[in-house]
Amino acid sequence: xxxxxxxxxxxxxxxxxxxxxxxxxxxxxxxxxxxxxxxxxxxxxxxxxxxxxxxxxxxxxxxxxxxxxxxxxxxxxxxxxxxxxxxxxxxxxxxxxxxxxxxxxxxxxxxxxxxxxxxxxxxxxxxxxxxxxxxxxxxxxxxxxxxxxxxxxxxxxxxxxxxxxxxxxxxxxxxxxxxxxxxxxxxxxxxxxxxxxxxxxxxxxxxxxxxxxxxxxxxxxxxxxxxxxxxxxxxxxxxxxxxxxxxxxxxxxxxxxxxxxxxxxxxxxxxxxxxxxxxxxxxxxxxxxxxxxxxxxxxxxxxxxxxxxxxxxxxxxxxxxxxxxxxxxxxxxxxxxxxxxxxxxxxxxxxxxxxxxxxxxxxxxxxxxxxxxxxxxx
Amino acid sequence: xxxxxxxxxxxxxxxxxxxxxxxxxxxxxxxxxxxxxxxxxxxxxxxxxxxxxxxxxxxxxxxxxxxxxxxxxxxxxxxxxxxxxxxxxxxxxxxxxxxxxxxxxxxxxxxxxxxxxxxxxxxxxxxxxxxxxxxxxxxxxxxxxxxxxxxxxxxxxxxxxxxxxxxxxxxxxxxxxxxxxxxxxxxxxxxxxxxxxxxxxxxxxxxxxxxxxxxxxxxxxxxxxxxxxxxxxxxxxxxxxxxxxxxxxxxxxxxxxxxxxxxxxxxxxxxxxxxxxxxxxxxxxxxxxxxxxxxxxxxxxxxxx
Numbered sequence: 001x002x003x004x005x006x007x008x009x010x011x012x013x014x015x016x017x018x019x020x021x022x023x024x025x026x027x028x029x030x031x032x033x034x035x036x037x038x039x040x041x042x043x044x045x046x047x048x049x050x051x052x053x054x055x056x057x058x059x060x061x062x063x064x065x066x067x068x069x070x071x072x073x074x075x076x077x078x079x080x081x082x083x084x085x086x087x088x089x090x091x092x093x094x095x096x097x098x099x100x101x102x103x104x105x106x107x108x109x110x111x112x113x114x115x116x117x118x119x120x121x122x123x124x125x126x127x128x129x130x131x132x133x134x135x136x137x138x139x140x141x142x143x144x145x146x147x148x149x150x151x152x153x154x155x156x157x158x159x160x161x162x163x164x165x166x167x168x169x170x171x172x173x174x175x176x177x178x179x180x181x182x183x184x185x186x187x188x189x190x191x192x193x194x195x196x197x198x199x200x201x202x203x204x205x206x207x208x209x210x211x212x213x214x215x216x217x218x219x220x221x222x223x224x225x226x227x228x229x230x231x232x233x234x235x236x237x238x239x240x241x242x243x244x245x246x247x248x249x250x251x252x253x254x255x256x257x258x259x260x261x262x263x264x265x266x267x268x269x270x271x272x273x274x275x276x277x278x279x280x281x282x283x284x285x286x287x288x289x290x291x292x293x294x295x296x297x298x299x300x301x302x303x304x305x306x307x308x309x310x311x312x313x314x315x316x317x318x319x320x321x322x323x324x325x326x327x328x329x330x331x332x333x334x335x336x337x338x339x340x341x342x343x344x345x346x347x348x349x350x351x352x353x354x355x356x357x358x359x360x361x362x363x364x365x366x367x368x369x370x371x372x373x374x375x376x377x378x
Numbered sequence: 379x380x381x382x383x384x385x386x387x388x389x390x391x392x393x394x395x396x397x398x399x400x401x402x403x404x405x406x407x408x409x410x411x412x413x414x415x416x417x418x419x420x421x422x423x424x425x426x427x428x429x430x431x432x433x434x435x436x437x438x439x440x441x442x443x444x445x446x447x448x449x450x451x452x453x454x455x456x457x458x459x460x461x462x463x464x465x466x467x468x469x470x471x472x473x474x475x476x477x478x479x480x481x482x483x484x485x486x487x488x489x490x491x492x493x494x495x496x497x498x499x500x501x502x503x504x505x506x507x508x509x510x511x512x513x514x515x516x517x518x519x520x521x522x523x524x525x526x527x528x529x530x531x532x533x534x535x536x537x538x539x540x541x542x543x544x545x546x547x548x549x550x551x552x553x554x555x556x557x558x559x560x561x562x563x564x565x566x567x568x569x570x571x572x573x574x575x576x577x578x579x580x581x582x583x584x585x586x587x588x589x590x591x592x593x594x595x596x597x598x599x600x601x602x603x604x605x606x607x608x609x610x611x612x613x614x615x616x617x618x619x620x621x622x623x624x625x626x627x628x629x630x631x632x633x634x635x636x637x638x639x640x641x642x643x644x645x646x647x648x649x650x651x652x653x654x655x656x657x658x659x660x661x662x663x664x665x666x667x668x669x670x671x672x673x674x675x676x677x678x679x680x681x682x683x
Contacts, residue, residue: 033487037495037596163657185649186640187657191601193592196390196522197637203517204383220497220593228502228519228591230509249497249593 023058024310026301027080028091029073029101032065036216038245039093039290040065043115045283046294047090053278054302062086068093070100077101081108087310088113090297093290095119095138095166106130109313111320115297116290120169123339124372130313132320132338134297136262137370138166139173141238144260144344144364145211146178149236151362152258155180158207158233160198162214163187170213170238176371183207188214195222199229209233215240220249227253234258239358242349244288247356254349254356262340263292263329264347264360272328286357292328299325335369337376344368382516387637388630393522395629396529400584401606402613402621403536404577410616411552411573415471417478418458419581419606420599421485426451426582427589427598428489431498440503444586451582452575454485459574464567482600490596497595500586525587532580533622540618549573553616608664612671614681623679628664635663 028047031040044063051059062084066073073092080086088111092098098117105112106128114122114133122128123137149157159174159182161167167187175182184205186198202210210233214222219241226235239261247254265276265286275295279287287295303325308315323333335341344365347358401423408416429450430443437443458481466474501507502521510520540546548569551559560566585599592598609628613620640656647655671679 032495033490037490038497041495163654163661168654185653187653189636189657189661193588193598193601194390194394196393196519197387197633200383200386200390201637203386204380217497217593217595217598220595221591224501224593225519225591228507228509228521230517230519245496249499249595251499251501 023060024088024301024305025060025062025084025086027077027084027086027089028061028063029066029076029080029089029097030063030091031068031093032063033067036068036093039116039216039288040091042245042288042290043091043093043294043297046279046287046291046296047115047298048294049275049279049282049291050295050298050302054299056302056305059302059305063091066092066097068097070097073097073101074104077105081105081110087111088301090115090301092117096164098122102131103128111310111316113297113301113320115293118339119165120372123337123370124375127337127376127378129317129338129378132300132334133340134300135293135340136342136344137339137372138169139176139371140262140344140365140368141240141260142170142173142211142213143177143368143371144346145236145238146174146176148258148260148346148362148364149174149209149211150177150179152209152234152236154209154234154236156183156205156207157209157211157236158182158184158186158202158205159211160186160188160214161212162190162192162218164190167213174211174213177365188218192218193221195225196229198222199226199231202233203229203231207233210235212237213240216246220246223250223253223257236260239263239289239347242347242358243290244286244357245290247349247358251356255351257349258361259347259349259358260344260364261289261347261358262342262344263289264345264358266359267328267330267345269328269330271326272330275328286355296325296327296329296332299327331367335373337370337373337378339370339373341367341369382514385514385516386518387633389518389526390522391630391633392626393526393529393629394633395626396526396533397584397588398602398605398609398629399529399533399622399625400580400587401602402609402625403533403618404580405606406610406613406616406618406621407549407573408577409610411549412467412570414463414467415474415478416463416577417475417603418481418485419577420603421482422451422454422578422581423585423599423602424489424596425454425485426585427500427594428493428498428585429582430586430589431500431594432493434500435498440506440590443500444583447582447586448579451585452579454582455575455578456571458578459571463574464570467570486596493596495596497593500589500594502590521591528587532583536618545572605664608668610678612668612678614675614678617678617680620678620680627667631664631667632660636660639663 064076089105090113093116095117102112111130116135118133118137161170236258239259242259304319308319310316345360346362346364348361426447430447433446434443506521509517609624613624639660640653643652643656
């Protein structure tokens with residue numbers, strides 16, 4: 001039982017370089033063990049890379065592993081706030097963990113910068129002046145998938161997602177822009193690994209395309225089984241099932257699939273090119289969208305540190321809101337609810353040499369904010 | 379809803395069931411013979427899948443990968459049994475749960491240490507991919523059909539071994555009276571190691587077979603482990619026959635429940651409410667089945683006296 005805390009302690013010791021009396025202390029709560037660890041490791045590596053590249057010695061990062069468990073995330077947040085006395089929290093991958101930690105942390109006067117989870121309550125009624133989302137609102141990529149289905153001419157899409165809040169947001173997000181008919185709608189079990197039953201229903205329906213949101217291992221299972229089933233309807237989905245960490249495990253089954261993302265390694269700007277190159281040089285693998293989000297989060301934070309001190313909360317908040325940093329996504333700004341306004345791209349899975357990756361084929365939604373900003377009153 | 383779809387779903391349920399059986403058979407033998415609650419069984423499933431993925435990547439042969447999964451899981455089983463588990467037979471179940479839970483964490487983080495946190499690639503071989511046409515116009519995945527065949531063949535082999543061979547006699551004797559067969563001069567500790575290795579090998583094989591159509595990643599064993607426990611509780615602890623019947627019942631209930639319940643609710647609810655209520659109830663269906671079986675037969679379907 002003591003292995004995980006020990007590992008976390010080693011990570012912490014390794015990362016807590018050059019502790020300074022003044023300066024800023026960041027607490028990162030992310031998933032480093034268990035099923036979803038790949039995502040948290042990418043966010044952490046992207047964040048740490050940006051801090052290292054800046055050469056700053058006035059920022060200290062404390063990394064903790066939440067094991068994808070809300071209760072542990074809450075304990076870690078308490079510890080980071082009360083005994084580590086961090087100024088800023090970040091790192092959470094999963095929406096249910098974010099809902100457990102973020103409201104309490106911002107109510108205690110801490111800043112929270114989300115590198116991934118963007119649950120709708122925190123974008124709408126539950127928004128807070130100290131909460132900034134650097135990734136996306138949860139619905140965004142699904143909305144772009146709906147828009148892409150229209151422009152491709154799909155008229156009967158079969159849609160499926162896991163039966164949990166983000167899954168319901170996903171189908172709602174897809175339907176917000178999709179104009180065709182829904183040929184069938186299935187909620188699968190969270191963590192389900194066998195999709196034979198769902199694929200049989202897709203085969204029996206009169207659908208002309210399939211939209212699915214099955215992040216992580218669920219997506220790998222679905223894609224492999226779908227490719228093996230002989231059903232050849234086109235598939236569209238958000239980038240979560242096609243990120244760099246997953247594609248190698250899916251293999252040929254993903255080739256040619258269209259997916260939507262706010263980031264891709266071929267977005268053409270100098271920051272992104274340098275990021276992709278340096279990430280690959282340091283870690284020996286291509287970055288995923290999660291890594292880009294961690295990288296952008298750290299750069300946003302450091303850009304705010306340049307123009308304000310974190311002890312002056314109002315000034316620091318304004319500095320964050322200005323988003324005066326060079327994003328891997330190119331254009332980046334915050335909407336009124338501190339969520340990004342950004343382009344969402346449509347990508348295609350390709351093979352470069354031996355490596356499966358994505359390239360951009362079009363822009364799905366331009367300068368997309370989110371559907372909940374109007375409900376937010378700070 | 380056509381009957382072809384129903385047949386296809388029944389095959390899916392059967393396939394899920396026989397794969398569960400591979401897990402549950404080892405679990406129920408180990409519990410029946412040694413009285414051990416073995417949580418580490420899910421890790422052996424994971425080890426089988428990782429060994430298969432590593433060997434398939436190195437050699438390109440699926441058959442070698444399957445052999446590697448059997449060997450790696452059995453070897454891990456022997457190591458675990460002789461170093462840790464052997465000390466637990468006389469302890470109470472809480473100690474066994476704690477120790478085997480610790481082994482889960484050690485195996486998970488150890489696997490992450492060796493293979494990294496990102497899922498590995500393992501695919502069915504070309505000669506088993508694609509679909510096959512069955513009579514009456516049913517199209518079914520060739521690989522899944524092979525899984526059913528392999529699972530049933532393993533089940534038949536296991537029944538033959540338990541019923542007809544000397545080892546089978548010893549296993550049955552071990553279930554009935556451990557002290558007595560020890561007194562009769564059977565080396566009980568090597569019998570235990572053998573049963574543990576056999577159970578581990580079956581779990582490893584299941585991991586490799588399933589890993590080819592799912593994702594090979596750390597933590598893949600634990601959800602299956604929970605289902606395997608449901609299976610042996612339904613079937614009756616210690617009974618191979620119970621494990622087979624229980625596994626197929628659970629497989630069919632889970633697959634057909636997930637498919638039919640939303641349609642049932644759609645008869646009197648709005649489509650989106652039916653999907654959501656039906657899906658939620660389908661997730662509970664196997665546990666409702668377990669509760670129902672236990673109400674009627676508290677020791678499970680074939681759970682002895």
